[in-house]
Amino acid sequence: MAFGTQEAPSDADLPWSVRRSLPRGSQAVFEGKMLNYKGNWKGSVVSSVLEPVLFLAAMGISLGTLVDQGGRLDQGVDYLVFLAPGLLAATAMQTATFESTYPIMGALKWHKTFEGILSTPVKVRDLVTGHLLFILFRLVTTLAVFLAVMGAFGALEMPLGLLALPAAVLTGLAFAAPVSAFAAWVQNDAGFAALLRFGIVPMFLFSGTFFPVDQLPAVLQPVAYATPLWHGVSLTRGLSVGQLDPLLAMVNVGYLAVLLLVGVWLARRQFAKRLVI
Amino acid sequence: MSVRSASVENMTEPSSLTVDERRAAGEADEAALLADGPRADELVWARGLSKKFGEFTAVDGIDISVRRGEAFGFLGPNGAGKSSTMRMIGAVSPATDGRLRILGRDPGTDGPAIRARLGVVPQTDNLDQELTVRENLLIYGRYFGIPRAQIRARADELLDFVQLTDRADDLVEPLSGGMKRRLTIARSLINEPELLLLDEPTTGLDPQARHALWDRLFRLKQRGVTLVLTTHYMDEAEQLCDRLVVMDKGRIAAEGAPAELIGTYSTREVLELRFATGENESHADGLADLAERIEVLPDRLLLYTDDGDGAATAVVERGLRPASVLVRRSSLEDVFLRLTGRSLVE
Numbered sequence: 001m002a003f004g005t006q007e008a009p010s011d012a013d014l015p016w017s018v019r020r021s022l023p024r025g026s027q028a029v030f031e032g033k034m035l036n037y038k039g040n041w042k043g044s045v046v047s048s049v050l051e052p053v054l055f056l057a058a059m060g061i062s063l064g065t066l067v068d069q070g071g072r073l074d075q076g077v078d079y080l081v082f083l084a085p086g087l088l089a090a091t092a093m094q095t096a097t098f099e100s101t102y103p104i105m106g107a108l109k110w111h112k113t114f115e116g117i118l119s120t121p122v123k124v125r126d127l128v129t130g131h132l133l134f135i136l137f138r139l140v141t142t143l144a145v146f147l148a149v150m151g152a153f154g155a156l157e158m159p160l161g162l163l164a165l166p167a168a169v170l171t172g173l174a175f176a177a178p179v180s181a182f183a184a185w186v187q188n189d190a191g192f193a194a195l196l197r198f199g200i201v202p203m204f205l206f207s208g209t210f211f212p213v214d215q216l217p218a219v220l221q222p223v224a225y226a227t228p229l230w231h232g233v234s235l236t237r238g239l240s241v242g243q244l245d246p247l248l249a250m251v252n253v254g255y256l257a258v259l260l261l262v263g264v265w266l267a268r269r270q271f272a273k274r275l276v277i
Numbered sequence: 278m279s280v281r282s283a284s285v286e287n288m289t290e291p292s293s294l295t296v297d298e299r300r301a302a303g304e305a306d307e308a309a310l311l312a313d314g315p316r317a318d319e320l321v322w323a324r325g326l327s328k329k330f331g332e333f334t335a336v337d338g339i340d341i342s343v344r345r346g347e348a349f350g351f352l353g354p355n356g357a358g359k360s361s362t363m364r365m366i367g368a369v370s371p372a373t374d375g376r377l378r379i380l381g382r383d384p385g386t387d388g389p390a391i392r393a394r395l396g397v398v399p400q401t402d403n404l405d406q407e408l409t410v411r412e413n414l415l416i417y418g419r420y421f422g423i424p425r426a427q428i429r430a431r432a433d434e435l436l437d438f439v440q441l442t443d444r445a446d447d448l449v450e451p452l453s454g455g456m457k458r459r460l461t462i463a464r465s466l467i468n469e470p471e472l473l474l475l476d477e478p479t480t481g482l483d484p485q486a487r488h489a490l491w492d493r494l495f496r497l498k499q500r501g502v503t504l505v506l507t508t509h510y511m512d513e514a515e516q517l518c519d520r521l522v523v524m525d526k527g528r529i530a531a532e533g534a535p536a537e538l539i540g541t542y543s544t545r546e547v548l549e550l551r552f553a554t555g556e557n558e559s560h561a562d563g564l565a566d567l568a569e570r571i572e573v574l575p576d577r578l579l580l581y582t583d584d585g586d587g588a589a590t591a592v593v594e595r596g597l598r599p600a601s602v603l604v605r606r607s608s609l610e611d612v613f614l615r616l617t618g619r620s621l622v623e
């Protein structure tokens with residue numbers, strides 16, 4: 001092996017600017033997360049694919065029969081067709097949130113693996129980007145399977161419905177970034193219980209996944225419209241049902257994109273606060 | 278020196294100098310500062326380096342120079358600021374004050390490029406517990422941007438180097454503490470670093486593993502790798518370090534080669550006397566004239582003198598009967614005790 005001065009350092013002759021950009025930090029962080037994932041992908045496939053599919057089958061078919069008997073929904077579609085995109089967006093939220101809570105706290109605080117990574121040329125911003133690349137991978141694979149099941153249930157308007165995939169992926173990323181910042185902000189995992197109880201679960205139940213928000217009491221409607229999940233569901237549903245309101249879709253995309261960008265900024269800041277001390 | 282004091286006056290009493298005088302002083306000062314940087318062979322160079330956590334000062338204005346090829350050690354009691362210093366040298370923790378150059382570069386602006394050429398063994402292992410031994414090396418190499426095939430070859434060599442080849446495909450989590458430590462050391466070498474930072478590398482290792490590691494560190498040093506380490510073991514410091522500093526309360530209390538430090542801060546020999554429990558202290562005054570210095574420890578008295586046997590005879594002649602009498606050569610432990618008032622291993 002060539003340690004120290006025995007061999008001319010391979011990068012020393014390169015211009016400084018080139019040397020600086022040599023290692024692709026975020027890509028390596030992504031690889032690291034994939035290596036971890038390889039060890040437990042089976043469990044995660046069961047929880048993130050099978051669960052919503054069972055949910056879709058049970059709720060959509062059983063409840064759907066009752067709902068459909070009682071009268072059609074606004075969009076004039078079957079309840080299953082209405083519910084499926086809601087669950088797709090909600091699954092994106094759940095997958096992203098799960099992957100951005102305990103794993104982040106573990107790497108930051110429990111195992112301190114982030115600390116180890118930052119002793120290499122990898123930068124704090126690479127940690128955030130690499131993490132989001134991994135979330136992107138998880139979302140695309142999980143949601144693609146979900147979308148295929150939706151197609152099989154006949155709950156997808158083609159070809160516009162295919163765009164429900166990027167819509168739901170954007171929804172997931174818009175959660176992943178700020179939740180990662182949150183995970184780096186709280187001191188222990190009690191914060192995650194609060195996030196679930198006061199954030200994720202109420203959103204799951206009342207942000208349009210299961211029923212249109214206009215059926216909520218009037219005072220609660222603005223709250224529901226302000227949640228990120230509602231924007232995700234609205235966008236995803238508009239595409240999968242094939243009834244897209246372009247103006248509303250632009251608002252939805254804008255909201256989610258801003259949340260993602262602000263989230264990335266917050267995550268970088270918060271990671272640095274915890275790690276660069 | 279005169280230039281610097283001029284510039285200090287310049288700052289405190291600007292009106293007492295003319296504009297031209299001030300400009301001249303300023304330029305001279307800048308030239309002095311430029312000259313006052315690391316030489317080409319100084320891989321670590323710090324002047325007035327400080328680290329504060331809130332109001333608390335962990336490192337209080339230290340000066341360090343580590344030359345290429347040297348093995349440099351930090352000794353010091355718990356909380357002295359050794360790890361805080363190592364983290365600043367590792368370009369992961371920003372200095373609060375002072376100037377620091379690693380491999381000739383400023384960690385504040387060139388952190389990634391510096392870290393690319395460092396190997397770091399942190400005080401607490403931060404391996405990926407969910408990966409195998411080999412995977413830990415493979416992914417760590419990727420963080421340095423090393424091609425996979427090259428990492429794989431190096432990983433095999435390094436596993437052999439730290440004698441973990443037979444555990445290569447086991448998960449890290451169930452490994453013993455010493456094995457994890459060895460893996461951390463292997464990991465720190467994956468990028469073939471020029472400068473290796475080891476924060477208490479052998480804490481938790483059994484004696485055999487420690488000696489094996491010393492041997493390996495020595496071989497790295499022979500290959501030209503510069504070593505900076507902290508330790509609580511004086512035999513480790515004596516074995517490995519060409520030069521060391523004793524740190525206490527964030528400051529450097531002494532600096533030099535192990536033998537130099539012993540020569541400066543201790544006598545040639547030490548007479549160790551053990552009296553019955555609780556009696557040690559009461560005998561100290563009566564024996565003070567027999568030694569240059571007496572150290573009272575809870576379980577024994579240390580009499581510092583160049584003639585240990587002579588002092589021992591004198592003790593007996595005074596009719597004292599200690600439970601045990603031992604004459605030995607001074608060690609770094611004695612230097613440490615003198616400088617910090619504490620034993621090295623508590």
Ligand SMILES: Nc1ncnc2c1ncn2[C@@H]1O[C@H](COP(=O)(O)OP(=O)(O)OP(=O)(O)O)[C@@H](O)[C@H]1O
Nearest residue numbers: 277330335353354355356357358359360361362400
């Ligand atoms: N992140 C931090 N926040 C606040 N205080 C800190 C932090 N890190 C270290 N300190 C404080 O700085 C001081 C020096 O700590 P440091 O870890 O550098 O000591 P050390 O010499 O390595 O000790 P040891 O031998 O126990 O490893 C201690 O008082 C410690 O509590």
Ligand SMILES: [Mg+2]
Nearest residue numbers: 359360361400
């Ligand atoms: Mg320490």
